Amino acid sequence: MQARLLLEDGTLFTGKSFGSEGESVGEVVFNTGITGYQEVLSDPSYCGQIVTMTYPLVGNYGVIRDDFESVRPFIHGFVVREHEEVPSNWRAQYTLGSLLKEYGIVGISGIDTRMLTRKIRHHGVMKSLLTTSNKSVAELTEILRGTSLMTDQVARVSTKSVFGAPGHKERIVLVDFGAKSGIIRDLSKRDCDVVVVPQDATAEQIRRLAPDGVLLSNGPGDPKDVPHAVEMIKGLLGDIPLFGICLGHQLFALACGADTDKLKFGHRGGNHPVKDLASGRCYITSQNHGYTVKEESVAGTDLEVTHINNNDRTIEGLKHKKYPAFSVQYHPEAAPGPFDSSYLFDDFISLIRQHKRDNPEQPRQAQMLAQWKASTASSSVSKEELQYAKK
Numbered sequence: 041m042q043a044r045l046l047l048e049d050g051t052l053f054t055g056k057s058f059g060s061e062g063e064s065v066g067e068v069v070f071n072t073g074i075t076g077y078q079e080v081l082s083d084p085s086y087c088g089q090i091v092t093m094t095y096p097l098v099g100n101y102g103v104i105r106d107d108f109e110s111v112r113p114f115i116h117g118f119v120v121r122e123h124e125e126v127p128s129n130w131r132a133q134y135t136l137g138s139l140l141k142e143y144g145i146v147g148i149s150g151i152d153t154r155m156l157t158r159k160i161r162h163h164g165v166m167k168s169l170l171t172t173s174n175k176s177v178a179e180l181t182e183i184l185r186g187t188s189l190m191t192d193q194v195a196r197v198s199t200k201s202v203f204g205a206p207g208h209k210e211r212i213v214l215v216d217f218g219a220k221s222g223i224i225r226d227l228s229k230r231d232c233d234v235v236v237v238p239q240d241a242t243a244e245q246i247r248r249l250a251p252d253g254v255l256l257s258n259g260p261g262d263p264k265d266v267p268h269a270v271e272m273i274k275g276l277l278g279d280i281p282l283f284g285i286c287l288g289h290q291l292f293a294l295a296c297g298a299d300t301d302k303l304k305f306g307h308r309g310g311n312h313p314v315k316d317l318a319s320g321r322c323y324i325t326s327q328n329h330g331y332t333v334k335e336e337s338v339a340g341t342d343l344e345v346t347h348i349n350n351n352d353r354t355i356e357g358l359k360h361k362k363y364p365a366f367s368v369q370y371h372p373e374a375a376p377g378p379f380d381s382s383y384l385f386d387d388f389i390s391l392i393r394q395h396k397r398d399n400p401e402q403p404r405q406a407q408m409l410a411q412w413k414a415s416t417a418s419s420s421v422s423k424e425e426l427q428y429a430k431k
C-alpha cells in the first residue's frame with residue numbers, strides 16, 4: 041500500500057505504508073540515533089510529532105516490550121528509509137510494522153530521508169501530514185492547512201492518578217509530564233520511594249506526600265503550554281530539593297524568571313556533546329527537545345548555567361544559586377544510552393541528603409502537619425499534635 045508525506049512547504053514524498061492505515065498531522069522532526077527506534081517510538085515527549093530516523097535501516101532488531109519507555113507509543117507517525125520486515129534478534133517479539141499497526145500509527149518507508157532531513161534543517165521543523173489515503177494533493181493540502189498542531193500533549197500523556205513505585209530510601213515525587221520509564225528505573229535502582237503524580241498536581245498536593253525531593257520529568261510540547269506547572273514549581277522552590285529533566289528543566293527555568301524559545305530543528309539523537317562548565321569535561325548525551333532556555337534570559341535571575349551544548353552552545357544545564365535545585369536539558373536516564381550522565385541521579389540524592397543535614401529540625405511528619413494546618417482554613421491540628429509529631 042502507498043503512503044504519502046506532505047510537508048507544509050508543499051513537498052510531497054511518496055513511499056510505502058508499513059504501519060497502520062490512516063491519516064495524521066504532526067510536526068515532522070528527525071532523530072539521528074543509529075539504534076534506539078523503540079525508545080524513540082515509546083518516548084511520550086514525541087506526542088504530536090512525526091519522526092523520521094536519519095539512519096537508513098530501521099526495524100532490523102525488531103520490537104521488544106522490555107525496551108519501551110512508556111506503556112504505549114504516543115508518536116504521530118514514523119518515517120524511515122528502509123523498514124526491515126524480518127528482524128534478526130533472539131529477543132525480538134514482533135516487527136516494527138506490527139507495533140505501528142497495533143497502536144494505529146501510520147508509517148512510511150522507501151522515501152529519501154536524507155532529503156527530508158535537509159529540508160527540515162533548512163526550513164526548520166514543519167507541520168506535515170502522513171496518509172495512506174488516495175485523496176488528491178489539493179485535498180491533502182486543505183486538510184494540512186486546516187489542522188492545527190496540538191497544544192495539550194502533556195495532559196494527554198501524563199498519568200491521570202497518583203501511583204507508587206515503592207522503595208526504602210528517599211521519597212521522590214516524580215511529576216509526570218510524560219516521564220520516560222527510565223527515570224523511574226534509575227530512581228528505583230537507588231531504592232528511592234517513588235510516588236508519581238499527574239502533571240496538574242499543585243505544590244500543596246505534592247507537599248502532602250512529604251517528599252524528600254521532587255523530580256520534574258521530561259514531556260512533549262512547548263513548556264509555555266503548561267503554566268500551572270510553573271506555578272507548582274514556584275510553590276516548592278526553596279524548601280524541597282528539585283531536579284528537572286528536559287521539559288522539567290525548561291519549566292524550572294520559567295519558574296525562576298528565565299525564558300524559553302523554540303529551536304529551528306531541535307536536538308534529537310544519542311550523541312549530543314555537552315560540556316560541564318565546572319570541570320570542562322564533555323559528556324555524550326541522549327537528547328530529544330525542540331525548545332531551549334534563552335541564554336540572555338538567565339542574566340538577572342538566580343540561575344547559573346552549569347552545562348552547554350558543544351555543537352551550538354545552547355544551555356544544557358542550570359542550577360539555582362541559593363536553593364537546592366538543578367536541571368538538565370538532556371536525558372540522564374538515557375534509554376537507550378549513552379549512560380555518561382546517570383551520575384546526576386546520585387547528585388540529586390546527595391543534594392537531598394545535604395539539604396536534610398542543613399535542615400535537621402524538619403522531620404517529615406512535622407512538615408506534613410504544619411502544612412496541613414496551614415492549608416486548612418478551620419484547622420483541627422492542635423499545638424499538642426504538632427509537638428507530638430516533632431518528637
Ligand SMILES: NC(=O)CC[C@H](N)C(=O)O
Pocket residue numbers: 085257258259260261262263285286287288328329330331332
Ligand atoms: N524531552 C523533552 O522533555 C522535551 C521538552 C520539550 N517538549 C521540547 O521539545 O523541548
